[in-house]
Amino acid sequence: MERPSNRTPEGIVAASHGRRALQGESLSQDAWRRLKKNKMAMAGFWISVVMSLSALLADVISPYSPEEQQRWLGALPPLTEVLSLRNEMRFTVGERPTESEVPQACADALGDEESHELLFEVQDEAITPVRLVLDGDTVESIDLRPPGRGVVRPDALDVEEQDFLRIPDTGERVAVARIAKRDAAPDVLRGGEGRRVAVLELVRRSPEDRYRLTVGFSGDGTVSAIDRAGTDAGPSLTLKPGYVVDVVLDGNPLRHTHILGTDQEGRDSLSRLIYGGRISLLVGLTATLVSLLVGVLYGAFSGYMGGRIDGMMMRIVDVLYAIPYLFLVILLLVAFGRSIIILFVALGLVQWLTMARIVRGQVLGLKEKEFVDAAVTVGAGWWQVLTRHLIPNTLGVVVVYTTLTVPQVILQESFLAFIGLTVEMDGRPLESWGALVNYGREALGANGEFWWLLLWPSIAMSVTLFSLNFLGDGLRDALDPQQRGRT
Amino acid sequence: MSATEASPTKSGPDYSKVVLSVKGLKKWFPIKKGLFSRVVGQVKAVDGVEFDIHAGETLGLVGESGCGKTTVGRTILRLLDPVTAGVAEFQGQDVFNIQGGDLRALRRRMQIIFQDPYSSLNPRMTVESIVGEALTVHGMVSGRKERRERVQELLAKVGLDPIRHISRYPHEFSGGQRQRIGIARAIALEPELIICDEPVSALDVSIQAQIINLLQKLQEELNISYLFIAHGLSVVEHISHRVAVMYLGRIAEIADCDSLFGNPVHPYTRALLSAIPNPDPDAPLNPEPLPGEVPTPINPPAGCRFHTRCKYAEARCKSNDIPIPIYEIEPGHRVACILGESVDGATRVGEQVHGDDENL
Numbered sequence: 016m017e018r019p020s021n022r023t024p025e026g027i028v029a030a031s032h033g034r035r036a037l038q039g040e041s042l043s044q045d046a047w048r049r050l051k052k053n054k055m056a057m058a059g060f061w062i063s064v065v066m067s068l069s070a071l072l073a074d075v076i077s078p079y080s081p082e083e084q085q086r087w088l089g090a091l092p093p094l095t096e097v098l099s100l101r102n103e104m105r106f107t108v109g110e111r112p113t114e115s116e117v118p119q120a121c122a123d124a125l126g127d128e129e130s131h132e133l134l135f136e137v138q139d140e141a142i143t144p145v146r147l148v149l150d151g152d153t154v155e156s157i158d159l160r161p162p163g164r165g166v167v168r169p170d171a172l173d174v175e176e177q178d179f180l181r182i183p184d185t186g187e188r189v190a191v192a193r194i195a196k197r198d199a200a201p202d203v204l205r206g207g208e209g210r211r212v213a214v215l216e217l218v219r220r221s222p223e224d225r226y227r228l229t230v231g232f233s234g235d236g237t238v239s240a241i242d243r244a245g246t247d248a249g250p251s252l253t254l255k256p257g258y259v260v261d262v263v264l265d266g267n268p269l270r271h272t273h274i275l276g277t278d279q280e281g282r283d284s285l286s287r288l289i290y291g292g293r294i295s296l297l298v299g300l301t302a303t304l305v306s307l308l309v310g311v312l313y314g315a316f317s318g319y320m321g322g323r324i325d326g327m328m329m330r331i332v333d334v335l336y337a338i339p340y341l342f343l344v345i346l347l348l349v350a351f352g353r354s355i356i357i358l359f360v361a362l363g364l365v366q367w368l369t370m371a372r373i374v375r376g377q378v379l380g381l382k383e384k385e386f387v388d389a390a391v392t393v394g395a396g397w398w399q400v401l402t403r404h405l406i407p408n409t410l411g412v413v414v415v416y417t418t419l420t421v422p423q424v425i426l427q428e429s430f431l432a433f434i435g436l437t438v439e440m441d442g443r444p445l446e447s448w449g450a451l452v453n454y455g456r457e458a459l460g461a462n463g464e465f466w467w468l469l470l471w472p473s474i475a476m477s478v479t480l481f482s483l484n485f486l487g488d489g490l491r492d493a494l495d496p497q498q499r500g501r502t
Numbered sequence: 503m504s505a506t507e508a509s510p511t512k513s514g515p516d517y518s519k520v521v522l523s524v525k526g527l528k529k530w531f532p533i534k535k536g537l538f539s540r541v542v543g544q545v546k547a548v549d550g551v552e553f554d555i556h557a558g559e560t561l562g563l564v565g566e567s568g569c570g571k572t573t574v575g576r577t578i579l580r581l582l583d584p585v586t587a588g589v590a591e592f593q594g595q596d597v598f599n600i601q602g603g604d605l606r607a608l609r610r611r612m613q614i615i616f617q618d619p620y621s622s623l624n625p626r627m628t629v630e631s632i633v634g635e636a637l638t639v640h641g642m643v644s645g646r647k648e649r650r651e652r653v654q655e656l657l658a659k660v661g662l663d664p665i666r667h668i669s670r671y672p673h674e675f676s677g678g679q680r681q682r683i684g685i686a687r688a689i690a691l692e693p694e695l696i697i698c699d700e701p702v703s704a705l706d707v708s709i710q711a712q713i714i715n716l717l718q719k720l721q722e723e724l725n726i727s728y729l730f731i732a733h734g735l736s737v738v739e740h741i742s743h744r745v746a747v748m749y750l751g752r753i754a755e756i757a758d759c760d761s762l763f764g765n766p767v768h769p770y771t772r773a774l775l776s777a778i779p780n781p782d783p784d785a786p787l788n789p790e791p792l793p794g795e796v797p798t799p800i801n802p803p804a805g806c807r808f809h810t811r812c813k814y815a816e817a818r819c820k821s822n823d824i825p826i827p828i829y830e831i832e833p834g835h836r837v838a839c840i841l842g843e844s845v846d847g848a849t850r851v852g853e854q855v856h857g858d859d860e861n862l
Contacts, residue, residue, distance in 0.1 A: 041671050042625055323539075385622035386632075388581050389687065392614050393636035394606040403635075407626040 046411070046493040056489020059482035066479050070293035078274075079283040081290040081446070090458070090465050093276040093284075276467045279458055287451060288471050294438075294447035295476070298358060299425040303417055305363025310370025311413060315406050317371070318378030319397065329375065332368050340365040344427075348436055355438045355445060358431075362424050373416055377409040411494035418487035422480040429476060448476040514721060515559035515743050520593075521695050521727045522578070522612075527551040527588035529570075529577045533800065546799045547573040549751035550854060551588070555695065558721065560728040562742030562759070564735060564774065568796060570751040571731045572617075575697040578729075579614055580605065592695070610640050613688040617700040619680035623672035629683055630668045633657070636690045656686040659723075660716060678709035682716065689720060697729045702737060714741050735778050739763055744834070747771045750807040751799055752854065757835035767829075767837040767845060769812050806839070814841060825853035 040048075050056055069076060275284035317328040344361040351357045381387065382405060390400050429449025431437075437450045444450070455469030528551075530544040547570040555561045563571045576582045578590050578597060590597040592608060600608060616622035623632055633656055634649045636642075643649040654664035660682040672680055681701060688696050698717065702710040718741060720726060732738045738745055739759060746756040747770065755768040766772045773792045794811045797803050804822045809815040818824045819840060829842025830851045842848045 040674065041628075042673070385616040385618060386624040388576070388579075389614065389616065389622055389684075390624075390635065391581060392579055392609055392612075393687070393691065394609040394639045395635065399639070403627075404624050408624070410626075 042411075042494075046490070050489050050493040053489040053492065055485045056493075059485030059489065062478060062482035063486055066292060066475075066482070067296060069289055070296045073289045073293045077286040077289045079286040081282060081287040082443075083282060090279045090468065091273055091277045091281075093467050094272060094274060095276060096272045275471050278454065278468055279465070284467060284471055287446065288448075288475055291446055291448045291451045291472060292475060292479070294355075294445045295425050295428060295449070295479075296421075298355070298362065298428040298447065299421040301359045302362035302366055302424045302428075303420045305359060306366030306370050306420060307413070307417055309363065310367035311374050311406060311409070313367065314371035314374030314376075315378050315401055315409065318375035319382055319401055319405060321379075321382075325375070329372075332371055335364075336368050341427075341430075344431065345436065348431070348438070353436065353438045355440050358428065358438045362427060366420055366424060370413070370416060370420070373412055374406075374409050377412055378405050381405050381408050415487055415491040415494060418483055418490055422483040422487075425476070425480065425483075448472045452476065514725075515727075516557040517559070519557040520554045521557050521559075522555040522593075522729070523589075523591045524554070524574075524578065525552050525589045527574065527577065527590060528586040529573050529582060530586045543800050546751050546802055548577060548586075549799075549802070551748070551751070551753055553746050553753065553756060555727050555729055557694070557727060558725045559744065560721065560730050560742045562738035562745040563729060563731045563748060564733060564738050564745060565748035566733060566774075566796060568799070569748045570799070571748050572699055574748075575614065575699050575729060575731050579612060579697060580609075581614075606640070610636075610691045611693050612695045612697065613691060613693040614697045614699060615681070615684050615688050615701045618704050619677050619684055620672075620704075622684050623680055625672055628669050628671055629653070629657070629662075632672070632683060633686045633690055636687060640691060642691070652690075653686075656690055659689070659720070660686045661712075662686070676709075677705050678712060681705060681709075681713055685713075685716065685720070689724065689726070692724065693726065695727045695729065697731070699731050700733070701730075703732065703734060710737065717741065735774060747774065750796065750802055752807055753838065754808065755835075755837040755839075757831070757837075761832060761835045765831070765835075767831055767835075767841055768808075768839045769814055769841065770808050771837075808839075816840065828852040828854065 050060070273283050273285070275288065277283055278287070313328065313332075317325045320328075343365065344358075347357055347361040347364075387400060387404055390404050395403070425448075428447055429452065432447050432449030433453045435453070437444050437446060439445060446454070449472075451472035452469065455465075455472060458465050458468045527548055528546070529548040530546050532541045533543040533545060534540065535542045549570075551570075551574055553561060563574065565571050573582065577585055580597065585598045588598075592612065595604075595608065597608065627635075630650060630653050633653045634643070637649055637652055643652050650668070654668060657664040657667060662679060662682050667675075667679075672683065675683065684701075701717070702713050705713060714737060717728065721728065728741075730738060730741055742759050744756065744758045745762045747754045747762070747768065749770050755762065755766065755771045757765075762771065763775065766775055770792075777791070792811050797807070797810055803810050804820060805824070806812070806815070806819040806826050809819040812819070819826070826838050827840060827842065827850050828836055828838045829845065829848040830836050831842060831845050831848050836851065838854050843850070
């Protein structure tokens with residue numbers, strides 16, 4: 016072919032030197048620009064992003080394991096501070112140390128803490144009492160004994176119930192010694208017969224106070240430090256009568272707050288909420304993706320082929336539509352086990368039907384457009400026509416329907432969880448928001464005294480569903496071709 | 503290429519070389535009804551069409567809406583498979599009986615420009631991908647860079663800015679610019695034949711002239727043949743070397759441009775020509791507007807399709823038993839009408855065959 020010299024690529028580039036190559040604005044860029052002006056939709060968008068990120072980074076941002084039980088805590092209302100069992104305890108054995116012997120670093124680390132808690136196990140009931148010594152200006156000495164055997168200051172003791180010993184305010188300091196009920200103690204601590212768990216809580220009133228705990232045993236016995244997970248962290252020591260054990264607390268945070276409270280098993284509500292969101296969003300997104308993949312391809316193929324193939328494919332959809340979806344899902348879960356994969360498949364199986372219908376309708380209209388004929392004329396095969404010309408042009412509707420499907424699926428899964436069909440993975444139950452709501456509903460109590468257990472998952476779910484719906488509505492407006500080009 | 507020899511009207515056509523030859527082309531659309539899609543009738547959109555297109559030639563195809571001219575173009579391009587009957591040969595190669603790779607190779611040589619520049623461009627693709635798609639499909643470029651350069655060349659050729667326009671999307675262009683994009687896509691494969699399906703009827707009048715001139719310029723440069731489908735007679739007169747007039751699925755008259763416009767024989771052609779608006783306000787109104795409506799192609803009139811509206815119609819025009827004669831008035835000027843016999847020097851060269859094919 017002849018080419019005038021100024022039309023060669025070099026000529027073109029030279030001739031256009033200094034001109035700016037304009038980047039066109041695609042339809043999706045235009046839609047995004049208009050979406051950004053819709054405040055509600057953008058709020059929905061960002062909330063959805065935050066929710067997704069928190070679900071994605073649950074391992075990082077969640078303060079606790081959602082399964083960690085601290086039964087002795089029980090259900091704590093939001094913002095309750097509790098003493099942490101996270102601190103490691105180091106033991107030194109010997110005569111009672113003087114203050115100068117306490118390592119300065121430890122003392123500093125302790126200095127800012129309001130209170131410390133020790134958890135130790137007294138292995139043989141027979142050799143208690145434990146003597147607890149507060150070292151400071153005023154030294155308090157506390158002996159803990161099995162109930163009914165007497166204490167050092169019987170007059171200062173307030174025995175609440177059989178296993179609880181409380182020493183009320185003594186001047187500037189309050190020392191509370193508490194022996195947890197055996198059946199409320201962590202499983203690992205329960206041990207065999209004759210074991211006793213003592214949870215000692217020391218509260219200081221004045222922030223300037225420093226103190227060191229010295230635990231002295233009068234009698235033979237073993238003291239072991241128990242870390243957060245309930246396993247032995249420090250050396251176990253066999254103590255002889257008269258020995259003094261120095262317990263040095265590391266500088267870890269010793270007091271923590273359960274911002275959203277805990278449930279009746281002492282599990283952190285916030286962590287459970289974050290992990291629950293992970294399950295809910297995962298189910299929502301995966302089932303939607305399944306429906307997206309199957310529905311779009313199925314619908315586009317059916318619509319493009321038309322005629323008898325289209326008729327047959329759509330009749331299959333009609334038949335599947337006729338099956339009550341919940342019934343189908345429950346049946347699948349019961350028949351194939353409550354695996355999360357089954358749930359994905361079951362929900363996806365139901366959701367793709369509508370998607371297929373929507374896409375087919377779009378394609379039926381689109382395939383009459385002349386650009387499809389143009390593509391056929393230049394020699395594009397059916398797969399290319401489908402994937403390059405038809406499906407991209409259905410994306411507006413597909414995106415909108417997808418953002419509206421995600422909350423729908425989340426709701427459906429929650430409903431399943433609510434009626435008790437929680438899914439499992441590796442034998443562990445996966446508790447979604449729906450399961451948490453169900454738990455909260457059961458735990459609510461007659462007067463709603465455990466309101467936070469129901470409130471948080473409900474709010475999380477509502478906010479997420481609202482956000483996704485607002486986003487979907489906003490996208491629908493933004494992708495509306497009638498509105499194109501307007502502000 | 504010797505494209506300038508033997509040019510009776512305008513420069514270009516090589517009448518010794520036939521690019522596309524269509525014979526007895528029929529395209530019927532079945533009408534289906536009921537649960538089992540029983541065929542209850544046929545829309546006879548194209549019902550026996552014959553013509554040749556020569557190298558470098560523009561054949562205008564005119565007729566009123568619904569006469570089947572667009573169907574002719576699309577059937578030839580294999581956009582409306584399967585064809586009902588007939589043969590089309592593209593430089594000796596059968597068009598209708600090939601598949602797969604042969605068909606794709608043929609598509610490279612026949613392209614189309616569409617009527618509506620708004621629906622003929624994929625709104626989700628940039629100009630570069632729209633024009634370059636054909637190049638990629640046929641492996642005519644290796645790599646993105648080469649494709650981009652080639653697309654830029656094509657854009658320059660059709661009068662678009664190769665730098666500023668290449669990355670933009672169709673909705674950012676005006677109708678005329680869009681049609682230029684469509685033309686760039688059509689010429690990307692360097693085809694020998696382009697079917698122009700009313701390429702200017704959706705455009706502004708001032709833009710129409712630009713596009714027509716562009717098409718003529720490209721024809722001269724690239725020696726492309728056009729099948730120019732239109733209903734605007736003045737446009738057809740301007741661009742065509744020869745013109746075929748269609749009525750209800752059949753060709754009524756075909757001749758070179760001057761002969762057809764200067765000496766129309768078929769009553770339908772005459773009616774069409776007299777319907778060209780005259781800008782002179784003092785000129786008398788169209789003296790003989792056609793009576794009645796176009797009959798439905800589902801059940802076309804027997805005999806000559808035009809007899810229901812023709813004031814010259816005789817009994818023999820109205821029967822399927824007597825075929826309609828085709829007369830050659832002068833070389834290349836054929837008319838399917840009994841009036842042809844009264845023209846001096848006319849010879850009977852054939853006849854239109856009637857509905858012996860209801861069962862097709």
